[in-house]
Amino acid sequence: xxxxxxxxxxxxxxxxxxxxxxxxxxxxxxxxxxxxxxxxxxxxxxxxxxxxxxxxxxxxxxxxxxxxxxxxxxxxxxxxxxxxxxxxxxxxxxxxxxxxxxxxxxxxxxxxxxxxxxxxxxxxxxxxxxxxxxxxxxxxxxxxxxxxxxxxxxxxxxxxxxxxxxxxxxxxxxxxxxxxxxxxxxxxxxxxxxxxxxxxxxxxxxxxxxxxxxxxxxxxxxxxxxxxxxxxxxxxxxxxxxxxxxxxxxxxxxxxxxxxxxxxxx
Ligand code: IPD
Ligand code: CA
Ligand code: CA
Numbered sequence: 228x229x230x231x232x233x234x235x236x237x238x239x240x241x242x243x244x245x246x247x248x249x250x251x252x253x254x255x256x257x258x259x260x261x262x263x264x265x266x267x268x269x270x271x272x273x274x275x276x277x278x279x280x281x282x283x284x285x286x287x288x289x290x291x292x293x294x295x296x297x298x299x300x301x302x303x304x305x306x307x308x309x310x311x312x313x314x315x316x317x318x319x320x321x322x323x324x325x326x327x328x329x330x331x332x333x334x335x336x337x338x339x340x341x342x343x344x345x346x347x348x349x350x351x352x353x354x355x356x357x358x359x360x361x362x363x364x365x366x367x368x369x370x371x372x373x374x375x376x377x378x379x380x381x382x383x384x385x386x387x388x389x390x391x392x393x394x395x396x397x398x399x400x401x402x403x404x405x406x407x408x409x410x411x412x413x414x415x416x417x418x419x420x421x422x423x424x425x426x427x428x429x430x431x432x433x434x435x436x437x438x439x440x441x442x443x444x445x446x447x448x449x450x451x452x453x454x455x456x457x458x459x460x461x462x463x464x465x466x467x468x469x470x471x472x473x474x475x476x477x478x479x480x481x482x483x484x485x486x487x488x489x490x491x492x493x
Pocket of ligand 1: 269270315317318319320321387388389390415416417418419437438442
């Protein structure tokens with residue numbers, strides 16, 4: 228059973244996401260270099276490290292004993308069974324580094340294997356998407372719902388895969404299949420924003436391969452709390468702390484169509 232939230236966690240989540248987003252804006256448009264990690268396309272900037280530093284410091288001060296899992300630092304354990312805060316300091320790093328205003332900070336609180344809280348902050352547009360388990364999903368405090376698009380015909384679907392994936396042809400085939408069934412396809416370069424767009428009904432569905440907990444923990448809760456479905460690529464529930472995940476998200480009807488018409492035939 229997950230420990231009950233005290234109320235301090237939600238306040239921490241909102242406040243630290245906004246502060247982290249403001250910090251990224253000090254770098255945005257001025258990034259002069261980056262470091263490659265696992266290979267071409269997988270990069271980190273000074274801003275990613277600065278955001279992680281900020282969140283780690285504030286977590287230790289305000290919620291001591293809680294654990295932290297981040298993209299750049301890995302797992303920093305707190306007390307046994309303490310909630311785990313899952314952070315992507317900048318999701319959409321390549322966009323961010325190039326001055327493309329499509330990136331965000333993503334932070335979630337996971338306890339007992341359950342995502343209890345999640346927030347995705349888009350600092351350029353000052354939009355905070357947030358969700359709390361059992362209490363709904365919101366965009367700047369206004370409740371949001373997934374779309375009501377009934378099938379793939381008019382659906383807008385995002386398909387993406389990690390730069391670490393070697394089976395790119397498989398995903399190009401999936402893109403071709405999506406294109407054959409739908410009118411609209413997008414790849415915007417930020418998993419957390421795509422999930423926020425599914426939660427708010429802007430996008431109808433999403434297929435993503437080779438994704439990590441920090442990319443999707445907050446966004447997964449957003450979609451589910453907005454009435455949508457997020458599963459693994461077999462259509463099954465998954466453990467959010469699994470290191471590499473292939474996921475499918477969407478409103479319930481579009482999720483079903485993606486499973487039946489796009490993925491089962493690939
Ligand atoms: C990436 C983005 C991208 C997804 C990649 C992620 P990063 O995260 O979310 O949309 O396709 O798999 O690695 O590197 O920008 O934090
Ligand atoms: Ca990411
Ligand atoms: Ca990142």
